[in-house]
Amino acid sequence: xxxxxxxxxVDIGGTKVACVLADGEGRxxxxxxxxxxxxxGWQVVVGQLFEMTERVLQGVSPQLVRGIGxxxxxxxxxxxGIVYSPPNLPGWEAVPIKSLFEERFGxxxxxxxxxxxxxxxxxxxxxxxxxxxxxxxxWGTGIGGGLVLDGRLYRGTNDLxxxxxxxxxxxxxxLCGCGKRGCLExxxxxxxxxxxxxxLAGESPDSLVWQKSSPEGVTAQHVVEAAQEGDLFxxxxxxxxxxxxxxxxxxVAQILNPERVVLGTIAVKAGELVxxxxxxxxxxxxxxxxxxxxxxxxxxxGDRAQDLAxxxxxxxx
Amino acid sequence: xxxxxxxxxVDIGGTKVACVLADGEGRxxxxxxxxxxxxxGWQVVVGQLFEMTERVLQGVSPQLVRGIGxxxxxxxxxxxGIVYSPPNLPGWEAVPIKSLFEERFGxxxxxxxxxxxxxxxxxxxxxxxxxxxxxxxxWGTGIGGGLVLDGRLYRGTNDLxxxxxxxxxxxxxxLCGCGKRGCLExxxxxxxxxxxxxxLAGESPDSLVWQKSSPEGVTAQHVVEAAQEGDLFxxxxxxxxxxxxxxxxxxVAQILNPERVVLGTIAVKAGELVxxxxxxxxxxxxxxxxxxxxxxxxxxxGDRAQDLAxxxxxxxx
Numbered sequence: 001x002x003x004x005x006x007x008x009x010v011d012i013g014g015t016k017v018a019c020v021l022a023d024g025e026g027r028x029x030x031x032x033x034x035x036x037x038x039x040x041g042w043q044v045v046v047g048q049l050f051e052m053t054e055r056v057l058q059g060v061s062p063q064l065v066r067g068i069g070x071x072x073x074x075x076x077x078x079x080x081g082i083v084y085s086p087p088n089l090p091g092w093e094a095v096p097i098k099s100l101f102e103e104r105f106g107x108x109x110x111x112x113x114x115x116x117x118x119x120x121x122x123x124x125x126x127x128x129x130x131x132x133x134x135x136x137x138x139w140g141t142g143i144g145g146g147l148v149l150d151g152r153l154y155r156g157t158n159d160l161x162x163x164x165x166x167x168x169x170x171x172x173x174x175l176c177g178c179g180k181r182g183c184l185e186x187x188x189x190x191x192x193x194x195x196x197x198x199x200l201a202g203e204s205p206d207s208l209v210w211q212k213s214s215p216e217g218v219t220a221q222h223v224v225e226a227a228q229e230g231d232l233f234x235x236x237x238x239x240x241x242x243x244x245x246x247x248x249x250x251x252v253a254q255i256l257n258p259e260r261v262v263l264g265t266i267a268v269k270a271g272e273l274v275x276x277x278x279x280x281x282x283x284x285x286x287x288x289x290x291x292x293x294x295x296x297x298x299x300x301x302g303d304r305a306q307d308l309a310x311x312x313x314x315x316x317x
Numbered sequence: 318x319x320x321x322x323x324x325x326x327v328d329i330g331g332t333k334v335a336c337v338l339a340d341g342e343g344r345x346x347x348x349x350x351x352x353x354x355x356x357x358g359w360q361v362v363v364g365q366l367f368e369m370t371e372r373v374l375q376g377v378s379p380q381l382v383r384g385i386g387x388x389x390x391x392x393x394x395x396x397x398g399i400v401y402s403p404p405n406l407p408g409w410e411a412v413p414i415k416s417l418f419e420e421r422f423g424x425x426x427x428x429x430x431x432x433x434x435x436x437x438x439x440x441x442x443x444x445x446x447x448x449x450x451x452x453x454x455x456w457g458t459g460i461g462g463g464l465v466l467d468g469r470l471y472r473g474t475n476d477l478x479x480x481x482x483x484x485x486x487x488x489x490x491x492l493c494g495c496g497k498r499g500c501l502e503x504x505x506x507x508x509x510x511x512x513x514x515x516x517l518a519g520e521s522p523d524s525l526v527w528q529k530s531s532p533e534g535v536t537a538q539h540v541v542e543a544a545q546e547g548d549l550f551x552x553x554x555x556x557x558x559x560x561x562x563x564x565x566x567x568x569v570a571q572i573l574n575p576e577r578v579v580l581g582t583i584a585v586k587a588g589e590l591v592x593x594x595x596x597x598x599x600x601x602x603x604x605x606x607x608x609x610x611x612x613x614x615x616x617x618x619g620d621r622a623q624d625l626a627x628x629x630x631x632x633x634x
Contacts, residue, residue, distance in 0.1 A: 075606070133474050145572075154466055156574025157450050157610045167568040168602045170488060180602065251484040251568055255462075257473025285485045285497065289392070293474045 004066040008056060008107070009310030010049055011114075012072040012097075014038060014088025017045065019052035021060065022311040026125055030056040031307065042092045050104055057105070068101050068109040069313030071117035071306070078159050081111045110313040115162060116153055117309035118301075119146025122262045124315060125308055126300035131260035135252055136299070137164060139245070140265035143185040149256065165189065169248050184248035188241040190220035190266060197223050197237050207233035224270045235273060242274035246281025249296065253286045259293050267298040321383040325373060325424070326627030327366055328431075329389040329414075331355060331405025334362065336369035338377065339628040343442055347373040348624065359409045367421055374422070384425040385418050386630030388434035388623070395476050398428045427630040432479060433470055434626035435618075436463025439579045441632060442625055443617035448577035452569055453616070454481060456562070457582035460502040466573065482506065486565050501565035505558040507537035507583060514540050514554050524550035541587045552590060559591035563598025566613065570603045576610050584615040 006029070011018045018033035032052035037044050053068070073086035081098020083089070101109040112120075119128075119136035128134040128148065136146040143165030147154045154161050165185035166178050173182025174192070186192055201207075201215040208226035209218060226234035249261055267274055279296060286294075301308060323346070328335045335350035349369035354361050370385070390403035398415020400406070418426040429437075436445075436453035445451040445465065453463040460482030464471045471478050482502035483495050490499025491509070503509055518524075518532040525543040526535060543551035566578055584591055596613060603611075618625060 147572075149466060149471055150469070152467070154573075157576040158574065158606065160574040160604070160607050161572065163571045163574070163604070163607070166604065167571045168564055169485075171486075171564070178604065180604075247485055247488070252572060254480045254484045255464075255478065255569060255572060256471075257475065257477040257480070259474040287477070287480070287483065287495065287497075289475065290477050290480070 002066065004064050006060060006065045007311045007314040008053060008065060008068040009307060009313075010053065010068060010070045010101075011306045011310055012036075012045070012049065012070065012083075012089070013114075013306070014073070014086075017048050017052070018306065019049065019056050020307045020311065021056040022308070024066075024315070026308055026311060026315065028307055032056055036089075038089055038091075042089070042095050045089070046095070046097070046100060049101075053101075053105065062106060065107055067314045068105065068107050069117070069310035070097055070101065070109060070111045071114045071310040071313070072097070072111065074113035074115075074159060076111060076113055076159060078110075078112050078116075078155060081109065083111070112153075112310075112313050113146075113159060114306075114309060115144040116146040116155065117312060118264075118305050119148055119162075119262075120153055120312035120315070121301055121305050121308040122299055123148045124312055126305065127262040127297045128260050131258075133256065133258040134260040134262060135162075135164075135249075135256060135258045136262045136264070137249075138264040139188070139267055140190050143189050143245075143248075145252075147256070149258075164248060164252055167248060167251060169244050169251075184244060187244040188248070193220040193223050193237060193241045193266075194218050196240065197234070200233070200237065204233035207231050209234050220266065221269075224266070224273070227270065227273050238270060238273050239277040242277040243281040245274070246278040247285050249278070250282050250285030253282070253290050253294055257290055257293070259295065261294065261296045262299050263296065264299050268302065271298065319383065321381050323377060323382045324628045324631040325370060325382060325385040326624060326630075327370065327385060327387045327418075328623045328627055329353075329362070329366065329387065329400075329406070330431075330623070331390070331403075334365050334369070335623065336366065336373050337624045337628065338373040339625070341383075341632070343625050343628060343632065345624055349373055353406075355406055355408075359406070359412050362406070363412070363414070363417060366418075370418075370422065379423060382424055384427060384631045385422065386434070386627035387414055387418065387426060387428045388431045388627040388630070389414070389428065391430035391432075391476060393428060393430055393476060395427075395429055395433075395472060398426065400428070429470075429627075429630050430463075430476060431623075431626060432461040433463040433472065434629060435581075435622050436465055436479075436579075437470055437629035437632070438618055438622050438625040439616055440465045441629055443622065444579040444614045445577050448575075450573065450575040451577040451579060452479075452481075452566075452573060452575045453579045453581075454566075455581040456505070456584055457507050460506050460562075460565075462569075464573070466575075481565060481569055484565060484568060486561050486568075501561060504561040505565070510537040510540055510554060510558045510583075511535050513557065514551070517550070517554065521550035524548055526551050537583065538586075541583070541590070544587065544590050555587060555590050556594040559594040560598040562591070563595040564602050566595070567599050567602030570599070570607050570611055574607055574610070576612065578611065578613045579616050580613065581616050585619065588615065 145162030462479030
């Protein structure tokens, strides 16, 4: 039913699974969530999802439901609806999640990777509103991306468009988790910020950072907190990461000429502490004519993004 | 007349202007060209274009013409149809070429930058045939690009999408003509290849390159010829440029996950001498899953590209 009023949104995360029922304007009318029982195997997790989906659909006639959207970490095949072993879901080797849902509920189901789905949510309801060409970038444990170009999600040839975190920003730079060197993610992600603080710990033993954590246990969160309290060492470490982020965004901007770049977690938490050095790097590495139409802003939806992301798969035209 | 059988294609270059009449399958049925009288001002050049357009339209009823396509170097505003001082057309400050043609011929006219128009031509008739996501890159005096994504030309927010030549590939690298440092164009374009040969001339005084030219007069063409004759110095210089090209393409591939990258002039002329080192760099800097769907190939249309480029503006769906 393309015009049916309700949409089911399913979010599969490594620590939490959630299911919502939303209307066509993205208003959540029912919500379920559980800790992901990922250690017990994918069948158990799919059982959790089925159970939650049944609950949010309780008393709702199937004719009133447009479809089910599922947001999940990649790699996955959005067309076939198959999930291929995301790092946060061990053992999910080729799980045909789309057909499992379609068989169980008799409702058309769409699967999308979480960065793309969140991009759609920010585009429609968050910091991307009113733009036509938007790059969304997660900025936390990893750096991923979702591209909305000419108003439509662009997935690439095999669902790998937007892997901005794995563009090379520093030739022969630090080793990345992906096996390459000098990736943006290896220079600017949360764990990279923590690693850099650790590397430089000996040079700034009096930093506030070390009142919050030992070098071994330090996280980007500690660095952001210390920076917010005025600590210069923490500010330096953040600015260095943000500078690389600015270079990576400049390259994306020269290629895609977007009007909005929406940045996730670290930009939301650290605000101008990262946005200011980021914009300075952008000014060095992207043309003025490219920058004049471009706004770089933090994401707006916060926790709501995950609820809305999967729902947005049925709000596309 | 959206289904009219004929299309006029106008190509505005710095040294040559041309005009063709083509049918809906891209077959050229009439052609005119002249050296560009650019020193005499834009009015004179527009006069040349009008004259040639009149000639190819001689005896053709206006009802039989779908429209006029114009391909020109940027910067330009494709929507408004205005050309803003391309480097190769001095004095073209805000020339409203679209409305000038529409007033003169009473035919709907479209303007596009030449890299985008050529991308469409390669996509439809050349090395991009059969692909859905294609990146076309000019590789000569400059390095530019045109993006066909999900089967449609993607222009960006203000016609600047595809400026791949001005992504930063080497931090603090050589100064680029655009004013930035370390741009792909400053590392891999024809003039950059010539500059690099010149820089290294003292280290390889016996190279064949210096039998073809003095260091002052050397061009990429001399380097390619010497490399084709087996000269190791020339091969080294080409391989270095091609390696940077591979890194730049890897970044584009991680962002856009295309299935085809089509490369212009230097790849066409030097073939495997550049494609082999380019692919090796791509293997280091792009994921295997990205490369497994990607072909990097030389352009196919050669001189036909310019004739077809402007025509293709009326073959889009």
